[in-house]
Amino acid sequence: MKNFRGGKIVGNGGRWQSLGLPFVFLLCISFFLAGFFGSALFSQPDEWSMQPRPKPRVLESVAEKSTAPEEDRRFDPLAHGKSGEGFLTSIPFQVLSLNPRALYFPNFATAEQCQSIIKMAKVELRPSSLALREGETEESTKGIRTSSGMFISSYEDKTGTLARIEEKISKATMIPKSHGEPFNVLRYEIGQRYQSHYDAFSPSEYGPQKSQRVASFLLYLSDVEEGGETMFPFEGGVNMDSNYDYSKCIGLKVKPRRGDGLLFYSLFPNGTIDPTSLHGSCPVIKGQKWVATKWIRDQEQEDYYPKSN
Numbered sequence: 001m002k003n004f005r006g007g008k009i010v011g012n013g014g015r016w017q018s019l020g021l022p023f024v025f026l027l028c029i030s031f032f033l034a035g036f037f038g039s040a041l042f043s044q045p046d047e048w049s050m051q052p053r054p055k056p057r058v059l060e061s062v063a064e065k066s067t068a069p070e071e072d073r074r075f076d077p078l079a080h081g082k083s084g085e086g087f088l089t090s091i092p093f094q095v096l097s098l099n100p101r102a103l104y105f106p107n108f109a110t111a112e113q114c115q116s117i118i119k120m121a122k123v124e125l126r127p128s129s130l131a132l133r134e135g136e137t138e139e140s141t142k143g144i145r146t147s148s149g150m151f152i153s154s155y156e157d158k159t160g161t162l163a164r165i166e167e168k169i170s171k172a173t174m175i176p177k178s179h180g181e182p183f184n185v186l187r188y189e190i191g192q193r194y195q196s197h198y199d200a201f202s203p204s205e206y207g208p209q210k211s212q213r214v215a216s217f218l219l220y221l222s223d224v225e226e227g228g229e230t231m232f233p234f235e236g237g238v239n240m241d242s243n244y245d246y247s248k249c250i251g252l253k254v255k256p257r258r259g260d261g262l263l264f265y266s267l268f269p270n271g272t273i274d275p276t277s278l279h280g281s282c283p284v285i286k287g288q289k290w291v292a293t294k295w296i297r298d299q300e301q302e303d304y305y306p307k308s309n
């Protein structure tokens with residue numbers, strides 16, 4: 001009520017009559033306007049509110065862009081095929097890049113699932129190895145990949161965690177689970193890294209391939225205090241013509257966060273290797289990095305199912 005100058009109505013409702021009709025009329029108008037704009041504020045928040053309403057932080061919602069009335073935007077599941085589902089699935093992702101095709105999946109797995117995978121892997125860690133090119137030896141490639149790791153298939157995990165993760169990966173990629181190699185669970189300690197490399201095997205360097213890696217899905221099992229990013233030094237086509245030092249941590253970097261997923265494609269849709277899919281793991285500076293990698297191939301994997309003997 002402070003806003004009303006003149007002071008006569010302040011703190012006392014009994015003197016309305018003495019104010020005269022014009023003032024009351026004005027008062028009514030202002031209440032009406034206040035009500036009108038007040039309601040408009042709720043129905044059209046973007047145009048009318050004084051402070052912009054906090055938007056969902058990063059979610060670009062389809063509904064927001066749509067001009068269709070609210071009721072029409074609801075979506076009921078359709079009749080589905082034998083292998084389909086009667087419900088909608090939502091797996092949020094962010095497009096990190098189109099060169100290479102890289103998607104980020106926040107909270108892809110739960111903290112419990114991550115802990116369970118680490119627990120399984122911990123007891124079986126061995127120094128990670130490399131696929132060697134012609135002329136390379138274990139000695140000559142020392143220092144390129146310094147993590148420890150182990151391989152585990154989903155059928156070996158009695159808790160069912162890996163099977164659930166695998167299921168979700170196959171939904172996110174629409175590539176059948178049977179095209180996946182066993183999970184490679186890796187641990188990087190301080191200073192440990194993986195220099196930039198391709199996950200796909202170029203036949204000119206590695207000889208003829210029975211099958212090729214199409215895509216890689218990395219599930220970060222831990223946060224890393226500092227360092228340990230997954231880097232794409234050629235992202236967007238940069239650094240490619242210079243003499244890039246493969247141990248250098250440059251380009252697009254993805255910070256590991258427990259439960260988050262990173263998917264990128266090593267091949268173009270036509271099956272040739274995407275040169276921008278070069279990537280590596282920056283050295284861990286502080287803390288420890290745990291990651292589960294799933295390499296996805298163009299052929300079904302013979303060892304995907306447990307041996308039936």
Ligand SMILES: *[C@@H]1O[C@H](CO)[C@@H](O)[C@H](O)[C@H]1NC(C)=O
Binds near residue numbers: 268270271272
């Ligand atoms: C395959 O696709 C890439 C990207 O579109 C293109 O640059 C390349 O020339 C294609 N290669 C062949 C052999 O078709």
